[in-house]
Amino acid sequence: MKSCKRMDSSAPNIRTITVPLEPPSRRYSAMIGSGLLGALAAYVDRLQPRPSRVHAIVDEGIPSVVADDRLERLRHSFVVSSSTLQPSEEGKSLQTVQAMLVDMTRANLERGDLVVALGGGIVGDLAGFTAASYKRGIRWVNCPSTLLSMVDASVGGKTGCNLRIGNSLKKNMVGAFWQPSHVLADVELLRWLDERTYRAGLAECIKHGLIGAQAGDDELLPWTAGVLDRLSTRDSAVLIELIARNIQVKAKIVGTDEREEAANAAGGRALLNLGHTFGHAIETLPQVSPTSVKELAPLQHGEAVALGLICAARCAELLKLVGTGLCERVRHVLGHAGLPVIAHNLPTSAEVLELMQGDKKTSGGKLRLVLPSGEHQCSVIADPPRHAVLEAIDAIRA
């Protein structure tokens, strides 16, 4: 269990925001507020048909007093079983999914029953995929517990796990599109997050800001940059607005291209991969560290995305999709958010590029990159010139 540090909120008049999500396969809503998880049982009770058994998949990082309290309230109304996970990219595996499927089978979950995920992005991705696989798919409710999972991973229905092949870890290579029935983001949970993990979530917010114009919020990036100081204190009211605006951006994009099938020219859901092809490659390198302190390796997902955003901005400059200066502006806002802007112990750019070519988003063996192409907007670029990608990777070299 992690140390139970709590940062106090001073925000008055805290409100709850509900964001509707309407992808073709399932309509649901995300509720964002403070203290919402206290009413988890009431939300589950309202599901139609009402489940009788609930299998909770719980992140070990959440202080057990908090997780136990939330589950205890569920036990008053439902038969509750649970699996506890210690999240890691290595453990985001089919073996872990298998273990949870066994737990659910032993608990006699039926097709009308429910999975509740209570955790960060890894637990959410695994729980969603387990729900998608069990008896060919049962409902799940996602209760994200990290900033990254609240602003991004908890909505949109991408679920899955990694695949290890020899020395290489293939990120999110196995999975399913399986939307949750409901998302409850309780910012109270963020008070126990360590500073590094908290800040890692801001990378996905800055990513959403860079595509905001294509999802009806071209003010998201300047607004986010303007509230970074208040976010440092984990001000609940600002966090709720931040999470809601980020979910709205994602909802808009996923609503029109749920399964990432849009043509390159249309962008669609692929736009959400901005920074990720660079980021996923460096995230899987165990020696790469966010500072000169080797022990801080490997990078967290959000940290790798931050570095990937810098590479993408630099690549866009080199290809003249945007004017010079964007890369420095992106670097500045990420640095202000307390995110890494330099990767330490990075191998050669050619080695990073080779890993990028193994990304699942390649098409016809050719790289596809999402790159900034205007003010708060991006485009999908197929088969970018090798020299530009290599030079872009150098932008994060120590």
Ligand SMILES: NC(=O)c1ccc[n+]([C@@H]2O[C@H](COP(=O)([O-])OP(=O)(O)OC[C@H]3O[C@@H](n4cnc5c(N)ncnc54)[C@H](O)[C@@H]3O)[C@@H](O)[C@H]2O)c1
């Ligand atoms: N499905 C999607 O659309 C999507 C989008 C973005 C990222 N992801 C995935 O999300 C994962 C990253 O998620 P993450 O950044 O949440 O990391 P994570 O799931 O690894 O969690 C980070 C750490 O925080 C701990 N933790 C969780 N909640 C806590 C709390 N309330 N208090 C204290 N500690 C807590 C966890 O135990 C873990 O040690 C990656 O695997 C990435 O691929 C998925």
